[in-house]
Amino acid sequence: MQWLPRIAIGLLSVGYPVAVYLTLQHAGTSAAVWLLVPIGILHGARALRGQRSGWWWLTACVVLTAWSWFQQSVVGVKFYPVVMSLGLLAVFVWSLVFPPTVIERLARLKEPELPPSGVAYTRQVTWLWCGFFLINAVIASATVYAQDWVWTLYNGFISYLLMGLLFLGEWLFRHYYRSQHDD
Template sequence: MNWLPKVAIGLLSVGYPIAVYLTLKHLGTGAAIWLLVPIALIHGVRALKGQRSGWWWLLACVLLTGWSWLQQSVVGVKFYPVVVSLGLLCVFAWSLRFPPTVIERLARLQEPELPASGVAYTRKVTVIWCGFFAANAAIATATVYADDWVWTLYNGLISYLLMGMLLAGEWLFRQFFRSQHND
C-alpha cells in the first residue's frame, strides 16, 4: 500500500496540464486554482507518514496555490511543472554530491553487484538527467506566460516525449556500453 501515494502523484502529475487546460477553458481561473489541492493532500499524507520529501512538496503546492489564489491568476498553478523539474533536479544533483546516485540505485535493483564501470556510467547518466531537468524547468518556465495551449502542449506532451526519448536513447546506449564493458 506504500506505492499508492506514489502512483496517485504520478497519475495526477501526468494528467495535470490537461486538467488545468480543460478547467481554464470550461470553468475559469477560479476553479483551476484548486487543482493543486489533491496533489497537496497526497503529499501531506506522505509527510505525515514520515517521508521528509512530502513536507517540501506539500509546502510547494500550498505556496503555488496561495500565490494563484491571492493574485487570482493561474500563474502559480502553471508553475507546478517547473517546481517538479526543479525538485527532480535537486534530488539527482544531491545524489551526485552524496552517492550512490539515483541512477545507480535504480541500476542496483537489477544488478546488485554493479561493477565499477557501471557505477561510473550511472554517474554520467545522472549528470545527463540533471541537464534534462534544468532545461525542462527553463522551458516550462517560459511556457507559463505563453498561451494556455502552448503551456499544455509542452508540459502535457512534449516534455513527456522528450523524457521518453532520453529514456529510450539511454537504454539503447546502455546495451552498447554493456557489450563493450564485460567487467
C-alpha cells in the same frame, strides 16, 4: 501501501496539464487553482508518514495554490511543472553529492553487484538527467506566460516525449556500451 500515494501523485502530475487546460477553458482560473489541492494532500500524507520530501512538495503546492488564489492568476497553477522539474533536479543533484545516485539505486534493483564501471556510468547518466531537468525547468517556465494551449502542449506532451526519448536513448546506448565492455 507506501507506493500508492506515489502512484497517485504520478498520475495526477502527468494528467495535470490537460486538466488545467480543460478547467481553464470551461470553468476559469478560480476552479483551476483547486487542481493543486489533491496533489498537495497526497504529498502531505507522505510527509506525515515520515517522508522528508513530502514536506517540501506539500509546501510547494501550498505556496503555488495560495499565490494563484490570492492573485486570481493562473501563473501559480502553471508553475507546478517548473517546480516538479526543479524538485527532481534537486533530488538528482543531492544524490550526486551524497551517493549512491538515483540512477545507481535503480540499476542495483536489477544488478545488485554493480561493477565500478557501472557505478561510474550511472553517475554520468545522473548528470545527464540533471541537465534534462534544468533545461526542462527553463522551457516550462518560459511557457507559463504563453497561451494556455502552448503551456499544455509542452508540459503535457512534449516534455514527456523528450523524457521518453532520453530514457530510450540511454537504454539503447547502455546496451551498446555493455556489448563493447566485458565487465
